[in-house]
Amino acid sequence: MVLIRDLTIQGVQMLLVLLLAPLFTGFVRKVKARLLRRRGPPLIQPYFDLVRLMRKDVVLADSASWLFRVIPYLVFAATWVAASLVPTFRTGLLFSWSADLIAIAALLGSGRFFLALAGLDVGTSFGGIGSSREVMIASLAEPAMIMIVFTLALIAGSTQLSTMSAFMASPAVGLRVSLALALIALIMVAIAENNRIPIDNPATHLELTMVHEAMVLEYSGRHLALIELASWLKLVLYVSLIACLFAPWGIESSGAALPALALGIAAYIAKLAVGGVLLALFETSIAKMRVFRVPEFLGAALMLGLLATLLRFVSGSF
């Protein structure tokens, strides 16, 4: 009985993130458009895009291999699993212990790994640009992420997300320097990982400085749809990650009372909204940077993370 209940809750979580992802992207786009004094596309435009893409044929490059066709599913699966393991409205999900924060980071890493391979598969110059830049960004973003994980894990005494967010919610946390550093670093990493401005521009194609879009240039139809969905999921994942770690309020701990869960969901959606607004504000207020300034940006993130970890190592009071 309890098992079934937990299963359902886990399922709800998975579906929730899956369904919210396009909406969130649509929301961010809408807000950005508003900030730019445009009306912008309707909120649910991403859903339409998905359906449209899914209906279309796949136009596959002659030189594409079987791997090219498998990768979208791999990427989507990896991202979805990762996203479904991040507590959104309730901690202590049934399978939450099956992967801790390090594993989640690694799952996203494997998604990126395969995406980069896809960029190289067709053998075009744009794909090459995309993946080589992507791995360069990742090679700095991932260690930064690990450092952040270290900091939080050392504060919470665990790399288990449920435990961590529970601890964060508890008054034992207090205000810490290392937490602040970690938060800033995490936001920077999140921006880089999701190819947002100023690292990359998700809204453009024909620009030599693009990264993510260049990788997936050869994709079309359902493959493209899956990859888009995966990237939206990733965005939601990061937002909810930040939320559950730094704004762990309203997350139902382990109970199963429906009202509590509903409250949790509501809180979660509210957090998403806030996050979306902030993201849109940030993106509209800043210009994209040159690709070779990205290392400095991410290097800063890495340094912040390392600094936070060092502080934690040297003394528990920071």
Added chain:
Amino acid sequence: MNGLAFDIAHLLAGSLVLVSLLELYQDRLYALLNIYALHAVVLAASVAWQAFVQDAPHLYITAAIALIFKATVIPVALHRIIVRLGIHREIEKVVGVGITMLAGMALVALAMVVMLRVTREADPLAREDLAFALSVVLLGLLMMVTRRNAVSQVVGFMSLENGLVLAATGAKGMPLVVEISVAFSILIAFIVIGIFLFRIRERFDTVDVQILSDFRGERQ
């Protein structure tokens, strides 16, 4: 009597050292050969005296060997060789006579120090003899390293051998086998040298070791 015996032995051995120094002083091959003959004669005398003192008759043989071979045969033979090969009569030295003499003095002093420090309870006769013998050996070696001609090197080598003989005879009651082997080896040594000089004559125009040394396996 013993005192006198000691003095005479001392005198002879000392004069041997003196002659070695004389050899160092020479700068003509013929003169060098003559001095070497003198060296051998003094050696023979000293050996004979030892034979008399230790009344060890077998030492007379050694004395005779010294007298015949070293004092006569060898110098004459070398004389011949020099004439035959038309060797340059000068002795090319590495360092000047003065420095060589100084070095010789230093070596004698060293020999004294080493030896006199040693055999305190041994009888003074043997002790003095050893000291002188060592200095003769060192002087012979010095001569070999400061002279360029093959002949003068040979001479240096042989005066070194003389020093050995002096030491051997000074060693009281040392079995005959040794002296004979010494003479024997020197004989062989000399034959071989002769052979080599002739072989070399076939190949080279001079027996100057310096030039000999220019043919070296690595210089291909």
Added chain:
Amino acid sequence: MMLSVALVCAAALLALAVLAVLLARAPYVGRLIYAACMIVTAVSLAAALTHLLATRVPEALTLPVGLPWLGAHLRLDALSAFFLAVVDLGAMTASLFAIGYGEHESAPERVVPFFPAFLAGMTLVVLADDAFTFLLSWEFMSLTSWALVISHHRVPENVRAGYIYLLMASFGTLALLLAFGLLAGSDGLYTFAQMRAAHPAAATDALVLLLVLIGAGSKAGLVPLHVWLPLAHPAAPSHVSALMSGVMTKVAVYGFVRIVFDLAGAPSWWWSIVILTVAGITTVMGVLYALMQHDLKRLLAYHTVENIGIIFIGLGLALAFKSQGMLFAAALALTAALLHVFNHSLFKSLLFFGAGAVLTTTGERDMEHLGGLIHRMPQTAFVFLIGCAAISALPPLNGFVSEWLTFQAILLSPQLPSWGLKLLVPAIGALLALSAALAAACFVKAYGITFLGRPRTRAAETASETDWFSRMAMMVLASLCLLAGILPGLFIDALAPISSFLIGESMPTQVGAQWLSIVPIAESRSSYDGLLVFLFMALSGTLAAFVIHRLASDRLRRAPAWDCGYPDAGVVTQYSATSFAQPIRRVFGTVVFRARETVEMAPPDDTRPARLTVELHDPIWEWIYAPLAGAIGVVADRLNHLQFLTIRQFLTLVFCTLVVLLLVLALWS
């Protein structure tokens, strides 16, 4: 019992070597010998596993050979059993691979005889229980592998590689010899048992540690002693490269663990600082070197350097914890290191096999001349992909598990009292994470340029799938990678006796945990379940595919690549290995390798293409080895004049020696 089985197997291998020499010219001798090697190593593997999993009682044995008053002491305990298993697994798959691969060998008579001898050497090293036997087998192993490295001796680079290899190997051996000399003391207590019993002074102990770090490190490839590795490993035939990279370096790790954890006295805290520093530098330098390569096998060799660094990070942490009495954490770190030893031996052999398959069918090691092989050799491409994913530490494969455990061990280290470690360990963690990310980047390059894209040369176009044996060998390893990735608990439990033997504490039994997950400390703290992650990914992936194909379209058209509207560009417009690495080279290489890029543009009226030349400097070589060689050359030249003195001058030497000695006497009293 198991020990004698293993010994018989070693003897059989030596016999096979002799046999191979005797009928070197006979037809099919290669296949015969390799098949026999496979069977023998399989038996030996069975023996090792039986000991590791079932009997678990140390067995000792003394043969009346070796040093007369000592005899050859041999021992099979948990540690040696584990490494014996690693050796035999690698050897078995390599033999299987070689049954097919050996047919392409140009000069088999230079490879076949040494191969079994090499295997025997490695087997004996892990079984040895006294200093003499250990060093004898150790150097024998180096010698036979040297012979294998120079088997293609007509290529001058190979001979040079072998030379440098042999030099570094005997340098390491001499260092180990000195270490044993210290442990054995002046009256020669050479058996390991005696060494365990006698505990030398702390100063001696420190010296022993440094010597062992040099000795085992030069074999394992720790920076800066790694120079031979990227030269020698690629030079050898691929199945041998796999053995050298995947297995022999592990034998070196065995030597380190055996001496430092088992024989030397109790560790002092600063040991781990030395080891961790070296290991951290090794890890990052290794992967950075690898990123700069476009020779496939050399790239793999450099990754061996990186992974050795990861292993030594684990060992260093284990020492740190052990010296502070945190036995549990020490057990965790040690287990992480040993698990990575096992994992690396799996996927590195797999990758070298793949490189070998590519080499045989295309004759190319240079990635710039490859590409698009996934179409011509799909199965090889598939298993190679698994290998790449595993070495890049992607879940749910085995590489991730061991790195995850290492991270967990790092997360335990704030409780270390020493300040040096407090400051060092987080930096090491950062280096580890950095190298993991860079490794992923590097293997995107390796796989993408070699197997994906369009063929860059005729050889790559006409490539064909490799033979059955080679594929079989790679499949075995790939499936083991997956197995060790989704069921890590089994392997961790198998390592428990080792850590309890070396540290006196071991990780909790994992098999009991729910859903076969692994829980190193406590579930509330951290846990990972490869099986579930694998199942989830498979489920959601297939689910998505199913839903889309059912509800939406599953139609597909082939068309020329879009590429932003540039029609059918030539194959040279693809990204090459060099251009792929350019961003990372700009970020890291300019500092580490003083990388310079120069573009020479043709003048306007000239139609020649512009050329981009990249110049790299190897800091280790330029700052350490080149000066050393130069110095030796200078001294040799100076002394060489002594060959050309005249007789008189030689006499002067004698004379001076005499005078000097006499003076010494005169001044003695």
Added chain:
Amino acid sequence: MTFNALAGVLGIPALAAALFAALPNYRIAARSNIAATGLTLLCSMSLFFAKPPPGAYFLVDDLNGTFIVLTSFVGFTTSIFSASYIGHELEVGRLTPPFVRFYHAMYQVLMFAMNLALIANNIGLMWVAIELATLTTVMMVGIYRTHEALEAAWKYFILGSVGIALALFGTILVYMAARPVIGEGLDAMVWSVLVTRAGAFDPALLDVAFVFLLLGYGTKIGLAPLHAWLPDAHAEGPTPISAVLSGLLLNVALYALLRFKMLLAVNPAAIAPGPLMVTLGLVSLVFAAFMLYRRRDIKRMFAYSSIEHMGIITFAFGMGGPLANFAGLLHMTMHSLTKSAIFFAVGHVAQVKGTQRIADMGGLTETHPVLGWTLILGVIAIAGLPPLGIFTSEFLVVSSTFARAPALALVLVFGMLVGFAALFLRLNSIAFGEARGPSEKAKASYLPMFAHLGLVLIAGVYLPPALVGWFETVAKLLG
């Protein structure tokens, strides 16, 4: 029976020498040369089963027993090798029949001299024997009568005779030291008597004596800086003689030095001979190791490697102690077997390549696989790699030294490594790569090489207890 054995060891070579001096035919001479050395080997072996009691002139104990057998064994195998080698030299006309006759006679004289030196109980007799051996080898080095050969022989002769002289002086001094204790006459030169009474000798006199003996016999051993004759003599003489020189004569000289070291070891007041030997040994080792780099002549290179190993051996004996002494003895045996085997191989290589210049050799394993791999195996052995005998001895030397004198061990290891690097640098260009230089069919006699390397290989993994027993007792004697 026992006396017959001694008579055989000495008499057979002497008679054979006389015979060969008269025997014109080369083939018969070569065959009977083998036969004679073979008989000598049998006699020397029989010495083990019945040791003659020490006489005034002859002594057979554990120390020289092994050496005698080793000498006659290597002499035997070398005679087999020289049969094919000299045959080739006659064909190409580098030697003429009269010289070959001379060669065989001298070969037996050399054997006689070395056996005499080994079993002599009288230090004077020992001296005579060693000088005889030296002069014989001088003759044989000069046998080719080329510029280089004569120059080498001349150099050898001059330096050798100076060594002779110094050694004799040392011997006399020992007698002087012994006389007051033992009394005048023969006994004062009988080693077995000396060693029992040496404790009472005048220490200072012993010191001086040892200095002279060290230099005198050290010249024969080839210790730097007294080594100058050795490389050229090895390079310019016929290869069998190089083999005998490196394999045996150096050992014999070292053996003589050891006898006197034992005397000093008995006398507590005398200076420890150890430091002197250790210093000279290390100097020779490092010096020779560096000299290996610039060698262009293959035989000269291996001659330098002999200097290197003599340095190691002297170092080991200088260190003393049961382990180091054992290692020294083992190293001595292994080195003479290995080095002579290497010279056998090198001799044939030089013949098939028609030159001794390393630059003109190449790809030997391609053109002459057996020869090439034998040479490689030999170099591996001489470089102290397992599973060959020298590894065992080097293992013992280094490990036993490091615990006692780390600094020395470091120098030792450094020298070994430098020499190792040089040897393999040259080996690579000789054995591997594209085939270079002329290469005619090898008419080699592989038996001697295989025999030697086989023994070295066996010794690397298993030492027969009997041998170990002798070595251990000797190691104790050496103190």
